[in-house]
Amino acid sequence: MPKVEIRKRLISVEEILHEGGPVATVPLRRAAALAVIKNPYAGEYVEDIAPFMDDLKPLGLEMARTLVAALGGDAKCVEGYGKGAIVGSAGEIEHGALWHVPGGYGMREVLGGAKAIVASTKKVGGPGARLDVPITHINASYVRSHFDSMEVGMVDAPKADEVVLALVMTTGARVHARVGGLKASEIKGEDGLR
């Protein structure tokens, strides 16, 4: 099985106090963890790629732990999450899809059984490509105040034979959330949706 070779990591934390409206008493924080790994399948068509998902699980767990630490260390403060991947030019979009299972697994482990599907997106791109990682509430996908996203990327990645893997966590609703819909306080928590 191919080994996971990491070239670099990046952690970024955004703190949002206002967007022109009332200043939030508790600022919204959004944190992203990125890892640039070598794409073991770059440059050729490989049919059987699925086993690499297991190899990536420790990295998913490590990145999820890093995010919680960047947000202050208490997993209970995390209310939203998302994931994504940017595949370098010698790879396929399918190589980015390998991140769904280990990325989701890592965050669920660290957050103690979050119920909602982890929102995601992916693309093939060159160094400096940016990716809008979608974000939803960790326990109920329909919580409208928590629909959000965070743009991530690195100026020198992904190289042709690399993949940028991303996990994102947030600490709450959009800073001026006021478009109605299901509230976090109304979550039933049975199906991951409502």
Add this chain to the structure above:
Amino acid sequence: MGQPVDPPTRRAAAVAVIENPCAAKYVADLSELMTIGEELGELLTARAVAALGIDPTSVESYGKAAAVGEDGEIEHAAAVLHPKLGTPVRKFIGKGAALIPSSKKRGGLGVALDIPLGHKDAAFVRSHFDGMEVRISDAPRRNEIMVAIAVTDSGRPLPRVGGLTKDQIKGEDGLR
């Protein structure tokens, strides 16, 4: 990589650039933007489906996104996308039990906007997790919003990372 994709997978996005009626001031009641979302839900879905040249009921996955110019708030994107845009999308394509995946951002002219994609009837169909980047060189101006809807006639090309497949969809809860 030399591996043919047959039949080809096809995705289409329709993007509208609208004036943001709430730009440059704090507006508490965003219902005007919600109404705009309802109108764009039908308009953009119809245009994206027409671009694929398929029957609306043949759409397999979908997504939505918005980019707000610098004089607006992220909440303006939320007002367009979330309360009312989805219903006309689902009406147009005939079904859509799953959540419509979405993303939003603020940005300047030429900002790239990623529209996440997911299967329209079962969010866990792994072969259909995808995304489509859209960009318009002269939008959004500071008082504008870019609103995008993407549809596909298929999942990713050559899917092979396992998980739920579309022929296993039960279609009861929008998830599986």
